Amino acid sequence: MPMTPPGRLALAASPLVAGALQALQHATGLPVAMGGPVSAGSSTLVIDQLRGTATGSLQHLRVDTGAGLGGKAVALARPSTVIDYLNAQGITHKYDRAVAPEQLRAMLAVPVRVGTTTRAVLYAATRESVTFGDRVLRAAGSVVARLERDIDVEEEVRRRLADxxxxxxxxxxxxxxxxxxxxxxxxxxxxxxxxxxxxxxxxxxxxxxxxxxxxxxxxxxxxxxxxxxxxxxxxxxxxxxxxxxxxxxxxxxxxxxxxxxxxxxxxxxxxxxx
Incomplete structure (x- = not known):
C-alpha cells in the first residue's frame, strides 16, 4: 500500500469529500453523487462515498487511470461527461457491470487537483439521458474548486504545525x-x-x-x-x-x-x- 507523503491529507472517507458531495448534489440538482481518493502511488481511484444510490454496486470500486469515465477524467486531468454511460463511445466499458444496477445514464466526473496532482474524483449523475448544460458544469466546477482550496489549506496547516x-x-x-x-x-x-x-x-x-x-x-x-x-x-x-x-x-x-x-x-x- 502506498505511503501517504508527510503533510498530505488522506482523503479516504474524508469529511471534506463528504461535504463536497452533498454540495455537488445541491448545486447541480442531480440525484446521485459519489467520489473518492486517487492513490498517491498507483493513480488508482477508489469510489468510497456514495449519495443517492440505490445499491452498493459502486461502493469501493477501484477505477484504473484511463478506464471508465472517472479514469478518463484522471488521465486527462479535466472534467469528462457522457449522455448515456452504458452506450457511450468515448470511454471504456470496464465497469459497466458495476454501473448497470444503478441504471445511471448521464454522468459527470470532475478531477480534484491540488497543484499538479489529481487527489480525488467527484461524480454527479442522473438516471435520465440528458446533456449537461453550462450551469451544471459551472456549479460542479465551483464545488470542486472549493474542495481543492480546503485540501490545500488543511495541508498547509499540517505542514506549519509539524514544522x-x-x-x-x-x-x-x-x-x-x-x-x-x-x-x-x-x-x-x-x-x-x-x-x-x-x-x-x-x-x-x-x-x-x-x-x-x-x-x-x-x-x-x-x-x-x-x-x-x-x-x-x-x-x-x-x-x-x-x-x-x-x-x-x-x-x-x-x-x-x-x-x-x-x-x-x-x-x-x-x-x-x-
Missing part, C-alpha cells in the same frame, strides 16, 4: 494577519481551529498603535473584511455613507495604515476580526 517557522518579532504581525485571513476563508471547522492555534503560538496579538478601536469601527472593518462596499456597510449597519467613511478613516489612523485592505489585515493581526 513551525522561526518568525522574527517584527514579522509576526504580518504572518498573523495572513494566517487569520486564510482561517476566515475556509469552510472546514477543524482546519480553521488548527490554523487559529498556530496564531496563538505566535504570542499575544499586538494592540493597534494608535489606540483601541471603537465597537462601531470594528463592525465597519468586519464588514469590509467580508468584501462589502461602503454603501453595503451603510445599509447593513443603518449608517449614512459618510459616517461609514469616517469610521474607516479613524480606524486607519489608529491602525497606522493608508487603505482599507491594510486596515483589515492589521485588525486581523491585532485579533479584532475573529
Amino acid at each position: 513551525p517557522p522561526a518568525v522574527p518579532a517584527g514579522e509576526q504581525s504580518d504572518l498573523r494577519a495572513e494566517l487569520l485571513a486564510i482561517a476566515g476563508s475556509i469552510q472546514d471547522d477543524a482546519a480553521r481551529a488548527r490554523l487559529l492555534a498556530v496564531c496563538e503560538r505566535l504570542g499575544p496579538a499586538p494592540a493597534p498603535p494608535g489606540g483601541p478601536l471603537t465597537p462601531r469601527e470594528v463592525d465597519v472593518l468586519r464588514l469590509a473584511a467580508e468584501g462589502c462596499t461602503n454603501d453595503e456597510i451603510s445599509a447593513r449597519l443603518g449608517l449614512l455613507p459618510n459616517t461609514v467613511k469616517s469610521y474607516l478613516k479613524h480606524a486607519m489612523r489608529k491602525l497606522d495604515v493608508t487603505n482599507r485592505v491594510q486596515a483589515v489585515n492589521r485588525a486581523r493581526a491585532s485579533g479584532l476580526l475573529r
